[in-house]
Amino acid sequence: MDEVLFFKPVFKEKIWGGKKLTSFGYDLPAGDIGECWAISGHSHGTTEVENGTFAGQTLASLWQTNQELFGHSKLERFPLLVKILDAEASLSVQVHPDDVYAKEHANDLGKTECWYVIDADPGSYLIFGHHAQTRAEFEKMVAAGDWDNLLNKVPVKKGDFFFxxxxTVHALTKGVMVLETQQSSDTTYRLYDFDRVDQKTGQKRELHLEDSFNVTTIPAKTVQQEPSVLKIGDSVLTTLVSDPISKYFNVYHYDIHGTVQFAKEYPYTLVSVLDGEGTLTVGGQSYSLIKGQHFMLTNEADEWTMTGNLECIASTAH
Incomplete structure (x- = not known):
């Protein structure tokens, strides 16, 4: 049985991307790389298994043919998408639809997401929410380009977490790198793109104002969950967000120093190694872990241990 699946990331060139993803040991393609799709079953970039029986197969295909790995889910597609985003420049100010709107208008899932801040330059901030109280006020401020008064800016530092x-109107800005856990969706509506021109096309990127107006929560709501912390020896396991707040995923931060034993709570667990090195042991098989790896513990894994000095983000589907 294949209890652990390691994945080969897919890289995406972006107008706002850079080269900082090389810090994870990745051999990046040419261009400004903004996104590492680390664990994905989405058709716009599904990741391949690197090891074992299923080497070379995509996560999307395994979801269709080997449901024993996932606990025999009834969902049509793998529900989560894990990314690392490197904002060498600011992303567009954007908003994502819920499931109902996305299905009707984009034949996609909605997009609820969360960010763990891997790194942030001094003075960095996020755009997170807005100050309009009604849709009419929101549309008026957008039409006037009154971004300073409309958009809510939040200072950010390494280790911060945002649901x-x-x-939610939002944007990563210059100098911020995050690990993003989200629904498996690629539907984004741009509200504002700083009037910049894509050097490849010579044109400004398309905005989606009507869709943005339709899906934005007004007034803004910024519901965050108080993290819960479990200490095991010198290790700290933190639950960053879970149901009922998120509805779609549970996300955890592992700060491991020594050995921590885990037991299966959900059919599968996704893990990204953000820093350090160590060993994963499952069913008598050991795997070396280093910064930049992404893997899934399948439904075949009932227990596992992680040993070493490791910083990881893990997630499970609700």
Whole structure:
């Protein structure tokens, strides 16, 4: 049985991307790389298994053919998408739809997401929410380009965490790198793009004002969950967000120093190694862990241990 699946990331060139993802040991393609799709079953970039029986197969295909790995889910597609985003420049100010709107208008899932801040330059901030109280006020401020008064800016530093439900106006800005856990969706509505021109096309990127107006939560709501902490020896396991707040995923931060034993609570667990090195042991098989790896503990794994000095983000589907 294949209890652990390691994945080969897919890289995406972005107008706002850079080269900082090389810090994870990745051999990046040419261009400004903004996104590492680390664990994905989405058709716009599904990741391949690197090891074992299923080497070379995509996560999307395994979801269709080997449901024993996932606990025999009834969902049509793998529900989560894990990314690392490197904002060498600011992303567009954007908003994502919920499931109902996305299905009707984009034949996609909605997009609720969350960010763990891996790194942030001094003075960095996020755009997170807005100050309009009614849709009419929101549309008026957008039309006037009154971004300073409309948009809510939040200072950010390494280790911060933000839950970003659908309907939230948001943007990563210059100098911020995050690990993003989200619904498996690629539907984004741009509200504002700083009037910049794509050097490849010579044109400004498309905005989606009507869709943005339709899906934005007004007034803004910024519901965050108080993290819960479990200490095991010198290790700290933190639950960053879970149901009922998120509705779609549970996300955890592992700060491991020594050995920590885990037992299966959900059919599968996704893990990204953000820093350090160590060993994963499952069913008598050991795997070396280093910064930049992404893997899934399948439904075949009932227990596992992680040993070493490791910083990881883990997630499970609700």
């Amino acid at each position: 970003v439900p659908s309907g």
